[in-house]
Amino acid sequence: MKFQEEKEEEQMVLLTETKECSIFQMKNDTGEGIMTMYQVFPGVSISYNDYHMENCESTYETSRNLFCIDHCREGRLEYAYTKGAFSYFEAGDLKIDRRIAHQGHFEFPLAHYHGLTVTFDMDQAESSLKEEIKDFPVKLSVLQKKFCNGRHPFVIHNAPTIEHIFSELYMVPKKILIPYFKIKIFEMLLYLDVLELPKNLQEKPYFYKNQVEKIKAMRKLMTENLQRHYTQEELSKCFAIPLTPMKNCFKNVYGSPINTYMRVYRMNRAAVLLKNQSHMSITDIAGKVGYDSPSKFSTAFKAVIGKSPLEYRKIFSPNGIK
The missing domain is CATH 2.60.120.10 (Jelly Rolls)
Incomplete structure (x- = not known):
């Protein structure tokens, strides 16, 4: 056909x-x-x-x-x-x-x-x-x-x-x-x-190229330096973009607020390490994604992934849990 x-x-x-x-x-x-x-x-x-x-x-x-x-x-x-x-x-x-x-x-x-x-x-x-x-x-x-x-x-x-x-x-x-x-x-x-169309149609917000480029560079900086937690004020100053437009633009480009996006990104990265790096301890993996406290890491991981780090690792390496 x-x-x-x-x-x-x-x-x-x-x-x-x-x-x-x-x-x-x-x-x-x-x-x-x-x-x-x-x-x-x-x-x-x-x-x-x-x-x-x-x-x-x-x-x-x-x-x-x-x-x-x-x-x-x-x-x-x-x-x-x-x-x-x-x-x-x-x-x-x-x-x-x-x-x-x-x-x-x-x-x-x-x-x-x-x-x-x-x-x-x-x-x-x-x-x-x-x-x-x-x-x-x-x-x-x-x-x-x-x-x-x-x-x-x-x-x-x-x-x-x-x-x-x-x-x-x-x-x-x-x-x-x-x-x-x-x-x-x-x-x-x-x-x-x-479907009845509103008389005054409002297109979803659009963003200029220079704004979007700054937001993408910001995301690259954060995801390549997971051990560091940047404040939004630091990011605003570093990329010369006012705080409110920065937040709005980031949410529109990536679909969630900066802190939410980074928390999910960190936990997904941790999930990959738990699955593929059996020699690394959970404490080490927590540190790799920016958590000094294993208990706080465990709470965040379970909230995003639905299982504790130990439970998640057990799925992939039942005989070698650390």
């Missing part, structure tokens, strides 16, 4: 193609991404996007009339809002566009992204929908006009109804895959059709 969708030719490679789906891989020196695409009916496809990489370059261009709906399940995507400014698409968000501005450099600030894309090729999809349900009340052309007036994506942030519609798409039994996709697509279109 051939899919008529243009791909990022320089990086996206077809790994396998069956009657049911096509699987593509994107790879660079920061990691890889896998896209699994299903043709639901003519002109309509669903793609599952799983990226474990820090960034990618997109050369995607299309001359076709598209209507695309992206849902983010986990992770974050940084995209250009305007020249020299960035915005962020995060877990629970819905992004709708025509793929007009889908070229350039994209970042995954958490080094992973999981979600799905529903793509409508307008030349085929409208007639396909009519064939599936004769009197279906929603017109794709009307939805496209409603959400895609501008060049940039329209983003719906963390609406509870979105989660209800999309969460079920990530655990569909293989036996009913395509029929279930069809039902969920019609449900999604009905939801978008009745």
Whole structure:
């Protein structure tokens, strides 16, 4: 089965193609991404996007009339809002566009992204929908006009109804895959059709390139020096960025406040050491990630990972616990 969708030719490679789906891989020196695409009916496809990489370059261009709906399940995507400014698409968000501005450099600030894309090729999809349900009340052309007036994506942030519609798409039994996709697509279109847009739409905050670069340098400094705990006042002074904008920008880039992000980062790093460095004591590992007190480390580790360091290590090295 051939899919008529243009791909990022320089990086996206077809790994396998069956009657049911096509699987593509994107790879660079920061990691890889896998896209699994299903043709639901003519002109309509669903793609599952799983990226474990820090960034990618997109050369995607299309001359076709598209209507695309992206849902983010986990992770974050940084995209250009305007020249020299960035915005962020995060877990629970819905992004709708025509793929007009889908070229350039994209970042995954958490080094992973999981979600799905529903793509409508307008030349085929409208007639396909009519064939599936004769009197279906929603017109794709009307939805496209409603959400895609501008060049940039329209983003719906963390609406509870979105989660209800999309969460079920990530655990569909293989036996009913395509029929279930069809039902969920019609449900999604009905939801978008009745969704009332506020009169004064407010885009999520965007941040200028120099701000984002400072925040990324700040995160690099902290993650490369885990034994030191920087105060936010120190960071603000060091990177010449006022405290409140610094906090706001960091949370938007990385999805959580500075202290929360670093606590989770430290515990994840400790988990790797507990698993792979059996010769290191828990006290030594605590020190490596910036904790002088093993008891405080143990409390923080359990809060983030769900097990004490000793319990976690036992899973991987039952005969050599230290």
